[in-house]
Amino acid sequence: MNARKSLESKRVTNERSSALLTNSTLQSNIQANDSQKVLENPERTIQAIDRRTKKATEVNNELRCLVMCGDPNTSLIASILWYYQTYSELREKINADPSENIVDYLVDLDRLDDIVKCFKSIKILDEEKRVIELYNTGRQKLIEASDKAILCHTHLISPNDLIDLCKLTSPPPIDPESSHGTFRIIFEWFLEHGLQQGLINSYASKRSAMIRDSLQSLAKNLQNKCMRRNSATLLTNNYRTTARRASVSLGSLGDTLKTTLTSGIRHLTPSPITNRRKSICKSMLLEPDVTPNQNLSVNNSSSPRPFSSDQETNNYKTLLDALYVLLLHDFDLLFYVFSDEYKALILPKLVKSPLHYMQQEAQRLCTDIQQLSHKIDTEKFAFYGLFSIIRWFHKSENMFNKIYDENFLAPEHHFEIILSAIFENSIVACLNAILGEVQNDSSPLSQRRSVHPLMLNVLSFMEGLFEYRDVISHKRFSRSPNIVDSSSEEKYLFNLENFFSDLIKNLLENIMKKMNTLIPYNERMGRTIFLLNNTNYLLKQLESSPLLVMIENKQPNIRAQLKETVQKCVQTYRKCYTPFTMTIREMLNNPSVKHFSDNPLKEGDREVLKASFTKVNEIIDTLRNQNQQYTVDDAHQRHYLRTESKKKVLEPFKTYYNQFAHIDFTQNSEKYKRYNPPMLESIIDSFFEH
Secondary structure: OHHHHHHHHHHHHHHHHHHHHHHHHHHHHHHHHHHHHHOOOHHHHHHHHHHHHHHHHHHHHHHHHHHHHOOOOOOHHHHHHHHHHHHHHHHHHHHOOHHHOHHHHHHHHHHHHHHHHHHHHOOOHHHHHHHHHHHHHHHHHHHHHHHHHHHOOOOOOOHHHHHHHHHOOOOOOOOOOOHHHHHHHHHHHHHHOOOHHHHHHHHHHHHHHHHHHHHHHHHHHHHHHHHHHHHHOOOOOOHHHHHHHOOOOHHHHHHHHHHHHHHOOOOOOOOEOOOOOOEOOOOOOOOOOOOHHHOOOEOOOOOOOOEOHHHHHHHHHHHHHHHHHHHHHHHHHHHHHOOHHHHHHHHHHHHHHHHHHHHHHHHHHHHHHHHOOOOOOOOHHHHHHHHHHHHHHHHHHHHHHHHHHHHOOOHHHOHHHHHHHHHHHHHHHHHHHHHHHHHOOOOOOOHHHOOOHHHHHHHHHHHHHHOOHHHHOOOOOOOOOOOEOOOOOOOOOEOHHHHHHHHHHHHHHHHHHHHHHHOOOOOHHHHHHHHHHHHHHHHHHHHOOOHHHHHHOOOOOHHHHHHHHHHHHHHHHHHOOHHHHHHHHHHHOOHHHOOOOOOOOOHHHHHHHHHHHHHHHHHHHHHHHHHHOOOOOOHHHHHHHHHHHHHHHHHHHHHHHHHHOOOOOOOOHHHHOOOOHHHHHHHHHOOOOO
16 A cells, blocks of 8 residues: 555656646747847846746756656656756867867767757757757867878878889888877777768878879979970070981991880889888889980970970879879778778779879870871980880789789779870870871982981881880780781780881882982982982891881782892993993994094094094093982992993993094093093092092
8 A cells, every 4th residue: 555655656746747847848948939039128138038047947956856856767857967967068078179089089979979869859959959069060070180180191292202202112111000090090980870981082082182282293393304404405406407417327226226225124123011011113213215315305386385205204104103102102001091891982082183183194295295296207206205104004014903902993993004095095196197207208308319317217216116016015005996907816906017017118109209209300310329229228227127027027029129129220320321331332333433543534533533532521521420429328339339330331431442542633632531441440439429
């Protein structure tokens, strides 16, 4: 009976407490509405605040009395009062800097989250709103703390420091107990609450921007150095003429080029990094693939700025070195901050901005090179630079694959494939342009009808391009259908044989066009010497080079055709002596002159001899002037032509001279007997000396 009375008393007490709480809530809402109305009058406002303060104090006292009378373990009122007190305690802590004690801050934030859930469950909207605002403030403080932790390792790296990093065999060690620990703790809290995406985006964007900005700063620094170098090595107006004159011998050009290219091959040296994983490239930026001596700056009106053939491509390889080092360092940071499952989400965002920048720089570089107007000549080293960049990618492939595999980077984000495709496409475009450049070359004839600079440039270009056959034959090289071997069972490869064959074909067609359009047809000796010099030079150079084998695969008769052309030129040259030999034979075979040596000469006989010697002298003068104004570049061919000339004219002239020179037909012998056989032989030996 007593127990029943006790339970009934508790029930009445709880009902009264509940009714009182409900009434208090209603009164609070009414008072809030009244407060809005009285705010316009300051005195009424102060009075209203005073009344409500007293009322709230009375209600709180009554609530405390009810709680003291009731069971604290089952009282909802006790829980609500506890949350009110906790909120007051946490407000100052949450508004403070979380970095002082991040763990306690996160515990307090979780307590605040419990308060939010409580007020939400009992639908106290005003209090819920206040607590949520404080909770959001705490989350924002955490985000700021995470940004601060990220930025501790996101400072822009100076160009000099970045170059020094590229030279290291391994990157500096990372302190896992630094601000990474703070960021990792914050990230785990966000992950637990399902809010990690924003933090992932923030991390990736800031780190990505740092890499991009560091690359941009390095590129600007390299470009400034390049421009200073350009101004110090400015071209004179007659540089191209001087360079062409200095390029008479392809053999020496080829030897120089081969030495330069092979000595410039750069190597990647893997080495361990810290005690965990990865290898880093030993920087190749100071070992260019193309010789800087051969490159001089060219002001191209179609380019936005001066272009330096070797330095521009070497600068880009320096950027590639720097990109690799920066990404490698960031991949190491990821190891300390994020678990493997989140790397796949972060890495694509991390590489996006620097990759976009490197694509822009690659496209700019390729556009500048494509716009150069002498890629077969002075600008060929810029074109070779594209191959040296592709070679950089190929030599780095294993290292890239290693870091991709270790960091779960999908193939569509493998930046060396994306970037190399830009250079491959540019190479294909340049090769097609070079074929057109050779086919449409309109440069004037070479002096003294010697080997034309176009011939020298094409063969030098081919030999230089041959040095990059390892790049051209790489399995992942150009996919363009324009220059591929369709019969190959492998993936598309750039067909060097086809290109060389087309290049030689265009070259010979252009040489023939120059001869037919620039040398008058009646200038037979000049036409012959020009064609002989160029054809013989091409034949000799190809025969001493592996290029001939490649060209013969596409043009099996090329050697025979060149030899035949050389022989025809020699035969045509010999015909230039026909007027001389005909004059000699006419005189020797004339029956009326046989008695000159036996009988006294009549006046008519003297005139015949004078006319004959005068004509012979004129023909010798003409032959001497013609042959001495031309040059035969090849010493062996020069000796052969002189020998053929002597065979053609020397013996008939000796017979003529011995038969008629001793006859006394004039008192002015020096005028008519100007040449004797030794003198004619000496004149022939002086042919082509210039």
